[in-house]
Amino acid sequence: MRFWLTILAVAALSMAHPTHAADSIDPAADARAFRNYFVEKFPNVKLDDFANGPYSLNEDMRRQWEGKEQFPPYEFSLEAGKELFAKPFANGKHYADCFAEQGIGVRQNYPQFDGKSGQVITLELALNQCRETNGEKAISYTGDDMAALTAYMAFTSRGKPFDIKVPDDPRALEAYENGKRYFYTRRGQLNFSCATCHVQNPGERLRAEVLAPALGILNALPIYRSEWGGMGTTSRRFVSCNSQVRGVPLEPQAEEYRDLEYFLSYVSNGLPISGPGSRP
Amino acid sequence: MKKISNALWSLASLVSIGSAALAASSEADFKSAYARADAAEQEAGHLRNQWLAAEAALADARKAAAKQDFETAIAAAKEAEALAKASIFQTTSEKEAWKNLEIH
Amino acid sequence: MASSIRVRAIVNGETTEVQTLIQHPMDSGFIKDDKGEFIPAHFIQELTFEHNGRPVFVADWGTAVSKDPYVKFAFKGANKGDDLKVSWIDNKGETDTATFKIQ
Amino acid sequence: MTAPDDSFPVTRRLVLRGAGSVALAGLGIVSFRATPAFAAANDKYPEGAFKQKDSKEAIKQLYGRTAEPSDKIKLDAPEIAENGAVVPISVSTSLADVSSIAFVVPENPNVLAAYYKIPQGTLPNVANRLKMAKTSTVTVIVESGGKLFSATKEVKVTVGGCGG
Numbered sequence: 001m002r003f004w005l006t007i008l009a010v011a012a013l014s015m016a017h018p019t020h021a022a023d024s025i026d027p028a029a030d031a032r033a034f035r036n037y038f039v040e041k042f043p044n045v046k047l048d049d050f051a052n053g054p055y056s057l058n059e060d061m062r063r064q065w066e067g068k069e070q071f072p073p074y075e076f077s078l079e080a081g082k083e084l085f086a087k088p089f090a091n092g093k094h095y096a097d098c099f100a101e102q103g104i105g106v107r108q109n110y111p112q113f114d115g116k117s118g119q120v121i122t123l124e125l126a127l128n129q130c131r132e133t134n135g136e137k138a139i140s141y142t143g144d145d146m147a148a149l150t151a152y153m154a155f156t157s158r159g160k161p162f163d164i165k166v167p168d169d170p171r172a173l174e175a176y177e178n179g180k181r182y183f184y185t186r187r188g189q190l191n192f193s194c195a196t197c198h199v200q201n202p203g204e205r206l207r208a209e210v211l212a213p214a215l216g217i218l219n220a221l222p223i224y225r226s227e228w229g230g231m232g233t234t235s236r237r238f239v240s241c242n243s244q245v246r247g248v249p250l251e252p253q254a255e256e257y258r259d260l261e262y263f264l265s266y267v268s269n270g271l272p273i274s275g276p277g278s279r280p
Numbered sequence: 281m282k283k284i285s286n287a288l289w290s291l292a293s294l295v296s297i298g299s300a301a302l303a304a305s306s307e308a309d310f311k312s313a314y315a316r317a318d319a320a321e322q323e324a325g326h327l328r329n330q331w332l333a334a335e336a337a338l339a340d341a342r343k344a345a346a347k348q349d350f351e352t353a354i355a356a357a358k359e360a361e362a363l364a365k366a367s368i369f370q371t372t373s374e375k376e377a378w379k380n381l382e383i384h
Numbered sequence: 385m386a387s388s389i390r391v392r393a394i395v396n397g398e399t400t401e402v403q404t405l406i407q408h409p410m411d412s413g414f415i416k417d418d419k420g421e422f423i424p425a426h427f428i429q430e431l432t433f434e435h436n437g438r439p440v441f442v443a444d445w446g447t448a449v450s451k452d453p454y455v456k457f458a459f460k461g462a463n464k465g466d467d468l469k470v471s472w473i474d475n476k477g478e479t480d481t482a483t484f485k486i487q
Numbered sequence: 488m489t490a491p492d493d494s495f496p497v498t499r500r501l502v503l504r505g506a507g508s509v510a511l512a513g514l515g516i517v518s519f520r521a522t523p524a525f526a527a528a529n530d531k532y533p534e535g536a537f538k539q540k541d542s543k544e545a546i547k548q549l550y551g552r553t554a555e556p557s558d559k560i561k562l563d564a565p566e567i568a569e570n571g572a573v574v575p576i577s578v579s580t581s582l583a584d585v586s587s588i589a590f591v592v593p594e595n596p597n598v599l600a601a602y603y604k605i606p607q608g609t610l611p612n613v614a615n616r617l618k619m620a621k622t623s624t625v626t627v628i629v630e631s632g633g634k635l636f637s638a639t640k641e642v643k644v645t646v647g648g649c650g651g
Contacts, residue, residue, distance in 0.1 A: 030383075037383045064565050067575040068616070071405045073452045075390060184378040186370065189331045189363070195381045205645075210569075226570035229451050248330035256328060280570035399610065412618065414596050429532050440609050446537040448592060448600035448618045450573045456614040457603070 025173045027166045027266055030180065034267040037199070038215040050216035051274040057203035058210050065278060074151065074224035074276050077144070077231035081152030084145060089134040095149070098130035107150075107157035108273050111164065111262045113172040120175050120258040123150055124235055141252035142239060147222045147231035154222065154275030162219060162273065164266040179263030182256050183214075188247030194260070209280060216268050218261065220277030231276060234261060310350045313357040314341055320364035327371040334363035391484040393468050400462040400486055402433060402441070405454050406472060412447035427475055428453065434469040435462050435486075462486050537599050542591050545599040546628060546635075549589060554628050554635035557582065562627050562638040568619060571644040577614035578638070582631035585611035589630075594623030619644045 038050060042057065049056040055065045085095050085103065096102035100109075110123035121129070127149055128138040139145050166176050186193045195214065197206060202213035221234045232240075235252035238260065242249040250256055317338060324330045337360035344353035388407040393400055406428065413425030431443040431453075440459040462468070464486060471481040539545035546554060560580045568574040578588060588611065590600040600617045611629065619625075619642060626639045 033383050060566050061569045064569050064575050067577075067614070068454075068573065070456075071390070071392065071403045071454055073405065073450075073454070073573070075405060076407045076452065079386065180382070181378055184381040185374045186378070186381075187329045187374070189333050189367075191370065193378065193381060199381070199383065226573045229572065243332065246332045248325075248332055248335055250328060410618075412596075414620075439604075439606060441606070442604040443615075444532050444537075444602040444604070446597050446599050446601065448595050448597060450616040450618050454614075454616045455603075456577070456612075457609060458612060459609040461608050 025177050027173070027176055031267045031269055035215060035270075038202075038213050042203070042213070047270075048272055050213050051219035051268075051271045053212035053217060053220055053277065053279065054203070054210035056216075057213070061210060061280075068278060072224070072278060073226075074231055074278065077148045077224065078151050078155055078276060080144075081148035081150070081155075084149050085152050089131070089136050091134050093134045095127065095130055098126065098133065103153060104156045105160060107154045107275070108160040108162050109164070111258060111265055113165065113167055113169065113175065113262070115167065115169060115172075118171045119255075120179075120262045122234070122253065122258050122261050123153065124233060125253055125258065141233060141235035143233075144230060147233045147236070150222045150233055151224075151231050151276035154273055157273045158275070159272045162265055162269045162271055164262070164269055166262075166266055175259045176263055176266065178256065179259035179261070182260045183263055188242065188245030190245040192245040194241065212279075214264065214267075216271045216274075218264050219268055219271050220274045220279075222275060223277040223279045225279045227280060307345075307350055310341075310345050310353045310357065313354045313361070314338075314345070317341065317357045317361035317364060320361050320368065324364045324367045324371070327368060329367050329371045331363050331367045334360050334367060337363060387482045388480045389470050389472070389482045391468065391470055391482070393462075393484055393486045395462060395464050395486055398460050399458045400460070400468075401456070401458045402468065403454070403456045404431075404433075404470065405452060406431070406480075407452055408472075408474065410447070410449055410451045410453055414447070425475060428472045429475050431455070431470070431472040433457075434471075435459070435466060533599075533602060536602070537597060539598055540596070542593045542598045542626065545591060546589075549599065549602065550628070550630065550635055552635060554637035557629070557636035557638065560627060560629055560636060560638035562625070562640050564625050564640050564642050566641075567643045567645065571619040571621070573616050574619050574642060574644075575614065575616050576625060576642075577612070578627045578629070579610075579612040580629050580631070580636075582611065582629055582636060584632040585629055587628075587630040588613050589628040590615070590617060591626045591628065592617065592619055592623050593626070595620050 035047075038045075039047065042050075045056045052062075052065075055062040088094050096104075100106055107123060110126065111120045112126075113119075114121045124141050124146055127146065128141075131138055166172050183194045186196070197211045198214035198217060202211045204211055218234065221237065222231050223237065224231045228236075233252075235257065238257045239249040239252060317334075321330060321334050321338060324334065337356050341353045341356035341360060344350070344356060390405045391402065392404075393402045408428050409426055410428065411423050411426040413422060415423050417423050425447055427447050427449065428445050431445065432439055433441040441457045443455055445453065466486045467483050468486055469481065469483045471479060473479045533549055536545050536548040539548060543553070546552075557580075559582050560578060562576070562578050564576045565574065576590065578590075585605050587602065587604050589602040591598050592600050595618070601615055603613050605611055611631075617625075622641070622643045622645075624639050624641050626637055629636045629638075
């Protein structure tokens with residue numbers, strides 16, 4: 001592939017869209033517009049199927065995926081996650097003690113806005129906060145254990161629609177808006193935003209990959225990627241996305257990434273959790 | 281390759297690279313070139329939008345300087361500075377431009 | 385430590401369909417690590433399925449079988465509740481064996 | 488992708504450097520609890536055939552003869568592999584008395600991928616997942632009634648499985 005690109009400065013581009021007069025933050029309206037965009041762009045794809053990423057848009061890939069789903073290669077990670085989740089901490093407590101419903105079938109409620117800290121709490125962050133509260137060291141956000149734990153939790157939530165809340169709290173709205181801005185902002189030497197690939201060009205091939213639609217993209221996380229030969233977290237995916245556009249990635253679970261996850265999950269509200277997913 | 285057709289390659293104000301050959305490149309010249317590049321890259325970091333290539337060019341500059349090859353080191357530092365400034369320009373112009381991509 | 389072998393063996397009429405997934409790196413020897421050094425070949429060479437002491441399927445594998453290999457086949461003559469013994473040996477002489485109930 | 492480089496010669500200097508490589512930790516912890524009670528049930532592992540770089544040579548080493556194409560073999564493989572590291576490939580056949588099935592990928596460094604012995608009572612159907620280094624044909628060899636038959640299909644690989 002020839003990414004021999006020589007990109008330099010970027011002009012501010014004036015496109016046809018008029019900038020909306022009042023910059024009022026309206027997540028519900030955003031989510032409706034977001035969903036409509038994809039439904040109109042891909043009229044033959046069932047809404048829930050967007051949670052299956054590129055497989056909703058490409059028949060040949062879908063057949064390969066369905067073949068692998070008969071006995072998915074991520075099964076070992078899933079089992080490891082189940083064991084890790086059940087293993088007690090040194091103080092005798094468990095991950096289950098940190099979550100509603102003992103952590104089973106709750107993945108669709110993350111990220112959450114925490115009114116106390118004023119922060120977006122992702123599932124990965126909640127897991128590490130749980131560890132630290134119980135006197136354990138945090139584990140890597142991009143490592144196999146975090147991937148396995150979140151895979152197991154996603155698995156227990158399969159089919160449950162994303163149910164992300166943006167409370168009427170200016171800090172929550174700001175976090176949401178920051179996530180949205182991150183999503184649409186071009187960055188890196190390739191001058192790509194998340195939206196360049198996942199809004200403007202889903203279904204197209206970039207290098208060999210068929211780009212996933214942004215609608216439902218996080219429903220499948222964490223994902224087993226053949227390219228990785230293993231399960232990877234949302235953090236790992238964001239980091240690799242930034243690298244792919246030739247940007248220096250932020251630290252995993254940086255505020256920007258958490259806000260991005262908040263925005264992207266919110267606009268996919270109503271679509272089912274399909275994780276752990278598989279991707280090439 | 282199927283192209284990302286909407287990638288808009290409008291390139292505007294360009295950061296120029298000093299290409300004047302330096303007859304005798306000195307360590308002092310390198311240090312000031314490196315300091316400028318490093319400052320720009322740090323600003324890009326503050327803006328949360330560094331480019332991998334800028335980091336790589338800075339590393340090249342350090343490597344060459346360690347070998348006393350100041351001519352190469354200065355060239356790499358200047359490249360790093362140009363890249364860092366381009367990333368800063370990108371961040372600045374995206375402050376409002378991101379809204380053009382938004383789905384309404 | 386859990387077994388490296390996962391099996392789903394299901395009787396349907398007179399045939400039993402067997403699907404297997406094995407946790408194994410299947411390193412081909414042609415890939416370099418982060419330091420640019422070749423990762424030595426490490427792959428399963430032979431995988432055997434036995435029903436009532438009789439081999440019903442034998443896989444000989446080279447380096448081109450994917451990581452965490454998968455294989456599916458079907459055979460006749462088994463009943464629900466029968467044992468299916470699965471064993472593998474790799475090029476380093478490591479092995480694993482497990483026995484599964486046919487469902 | 489086209490960049491308008493010609494109109495902006497200055498930008499040529501800022502060529503792209505190597506992409507940041509995200510370290511890919513390989514897992515693959517395998518348990519070895521069982522005793523190596525390996526039943527050498529059948530003939531030996533065909534080590535020589537698995538080292539061949541040429542398909543004809545590999546088939547010759549394995550079987551001592553050549554195969555002829557047959558339309559009684561159904562080879563199912565994707566047109567474009569989503570990733571060369573994991574290419575699902577399956578075969579079924581209406582040929583009788585099948586005693587073995589082999590998969591050959593001529594463009595892989597080692598061309599013979601897998602060789603399955605099919606005892607009596609086992610159906611001549613196999614599905615597996617193979618690595619493909621690049622775009623290649625995939626040939627399946629079916630041994631039936633002491634004769635060799637083959638079927639071939641091309642699989643495009645855009646991200647290589649570096650495997651083989």
